[in-house]
Amino acid sequence: MSRQAGRAQRVVEALAASGHYLWRGWGSLASLCLFLAAWEETAQAFGPLILPTPMAAFATLGGLLDDGGAWPEIAVTARRALAGFALSLGVGSLLGLAAGVSMTASMMARPIITVLAGMPPIAWLILALLWFGAGDGTPVFTVFIACFPIVFVGAMQGTRTLDGQLREVAQMFGLSPWLKLTDVYLPHVVSYLFPAWIAALGMSWKIVVMAELLSTEDGIGAALAVSRSHLDTAASMAWIVALVGTLLAIEYLLLEPLKRRVESWREFASSSN
Structure with missing residues (x-):
């Protein structure tokens, strides 16, 4: 029984650690989305010459990557x-x-x-x-x-x-x-x-x-x-x-x-x- 209890405790601890890590990942993703939203609003306010939109920047980067340069x-x-x-x-x-x-x-x-x-x-x-x-x-x-x-x-x-x-x-x-x-x-x-x-x-x-x-x-x-x-x-x-x-x-x-x-x-x- 003690061995089974130890295994169960280790499984619970592993699941808790995984959940904590996933929660941290979702928090990081949420902050990234907020940053992209702020970037989009600023780009819309000042125009592409001052600051392009995130989609324009990612599209340009995608073109550079596709070209191999x-x-x-x-x-x-x-x-x-x-x-x-x-x-x-x-x-x-x-x-x-x-x-x-x-x-x-x-x-x-x-x-x-x-x-x-x-x-x-x-x-x-x-x-x-x-x-x-x-x-x-x-x-x-x-x-x-x-x-x-x-x-x-x-x-x-x-x-x-x-x-x-x-x-x-x-x-x-x-x-x-x-x-x-x-x-x-x-x-x-x-x-x-x-x-x-x-x-x-x-x-x-x-x-x-x-x-x-x-x-x-x-x-x-x-x-x-x-x-x-x-x-x-x-x-x-x-x-x-x-x-x-x-x-x-x-x-x-x-x-x-x-x-x-x-x-x-x-x-x-x-x-x-």
Whole structure:
């Protein structure tokens, strides 16, 4: 009976989690519909030269996708943005974890991170143009240096806020270093890292388009520059929709499943306590 009760409880918990996830999905869909409705009303008020309707933007994007000209530009922008984001995620997480372990390292890193976070991305872009020229190095470096402080601070705060009692309990039960890392330290730190990663992901897309607009001849940023010079507002909005759609796909197909795994671990830990 106890085994059957445990199975029934797990089924109920799984159904509740699925219902919660679907409810969140419906909420996101409702907010998207409200945004599209506001976009439609604004476009009707100001006219297509100022702001095309959502249907006009989607139709233009559909034409670009059918012609095959949009896919290479989207792929180039995604590659540059993800390359800079991955570099900032790896380097920022490792250095942030190391700084969080030592109070001295945290104090020494604070003014440097303040300078990096406060410096405008356009200034880094100008320097990158001088250092790397008009190529992939400029947008990738600009994305990396703009996202690095966000990831670094998230990793450092996650390490600094680790409950000392958890360490004592892990030490008392004689957990191996690997179990301490995977079952005690890592889930707590990742709960701080995920918001930083998502913020850095959004920042990477904005920065890479700005860098491409000023430094490259391909990518969504360069396509936006061409549509602006032609006063083609519909094409500009189509490229913006492609950019936002790619960003949402990466967030909800890549980061969101990982986030749910971490949250499920935290719920399991809290229920077991």
